[in-house]
Amino acid sequence: MIFHGMTVRQKALDLLDSGANGADVARRLNVPRGTVSYWLHMERSKRNICPGTRTPSCHRCDGVGLAGADYVYLLGLYLGDGHISQPTQHRVPSMMITLDDCWPGIQDEAGAAIHKVFPDNATCRVRKPGCRNIKVYSKHLLCLFPQHGPRRKHEREIALEVWQQELVDANPWPFVRGLVHSDGCRIINWTTRMVGGVRKRYEYPRYWFTNVSDDIRQLYTDTLDKLGIKWTHCTRAGKEYNISVARRASVALMDAHVGPKY
The missing domain is CATH 3.10.28.10 (Homing endonucleases)
Known part of the structure; x- marks a missing residue:
């Protein structure tokens, strides 16, 4: 095992601090790449800096x-x-x-x-x-x-x-978009109506959001309310886990800011 003195270690840390990457430092000083990483990790721990970063980022x-x-x-x-x-x-x-x-x-x-x-x-x-x-x-x-x-x-x-609520209030559409991209979808529903004695089929888009948590559904619907989106609770299999947006104007707003999954 080769032991490297404090002079080599400090030079490695100085190079890293100046912007050099670990692989370049290892080659320049003829030190194993893992040793350079270990020195960097120990220095960051000593300075209470986030692992994997050079400066605090919270x-x-x-x-x-x-x-x-x-x-x-x-x-x-x-x-x-x-x-x-x-x-x-x-x-x-x-x-x-x-x-x-x-x-x-x-x-x-x-x-x-x-x-x-x-x-x-x-x-x-x-x-x-x-x-x-x-x-x-x-x-x-x-x-x-x-x-x-x-x-x-x-x-x-x-x-x-x-x-967090202040950030959501300032950016409501990205919040809705994230919720729909995780637990929602845009689908095409259909129904039939009698027109002039003839039963005709009609199709229309609808946004679904399904989540078992009452609190998360409330966060979703509260944000929809602030955006002027009309929504309804839908019970399926006896469970009110579903939020539906089907009004034409509301769907148009959702299409403009959320859209189908892709």
Whole structure:
């Protein structure tokens, strides 16, 4: 085993701090790449800097600016198809947004939103049968998503904090878009009517949102109300888990700002 002195270590840290990447530093100083990463990790831990970043990057802890529209879109995705895991074998919490492979465009949009909200953290996609887990690690996940807690979402209270509600009020459509992209859809309904003694078939678009949590459905409908969207509760199989938007003017607004999954 080769031991490198403090002079080499400090030179490596100085190079990293000046913007050089780990691989270049390792080659320049003839030090294993893993050693350079370890030095960087220990230096960041000593300075209480977020793993994987060079500077603190938390809106709540450090006052760093937050991409509001991207955040509320990601919040909508999280409330529908997201999950935060507390650290066990990993050193920081992780968030996964599970999205169907039928909608690769939404997977891309989710990855882009995560990158905007966590610009200093790498994202990854974990392949699962029929879906992808869009994943990010950050010790500040619980700061930005305080809705995390024990038990499933519909078994605990889900309420936005004041600062979150202010962001949703300022960016209502991205929030609705995130919720629909996770637990909603745009479909074509049909019905029949008697016209002049002849039964005719009529088709019309409708937006569905289905979530077992009363609180999450309330967040969705409260936002629709503020946007002037007309909605109704729909009971299916005896359960009022469904919110329908079918009025022509309301569907037109949803089409303009949300649209079908893609």
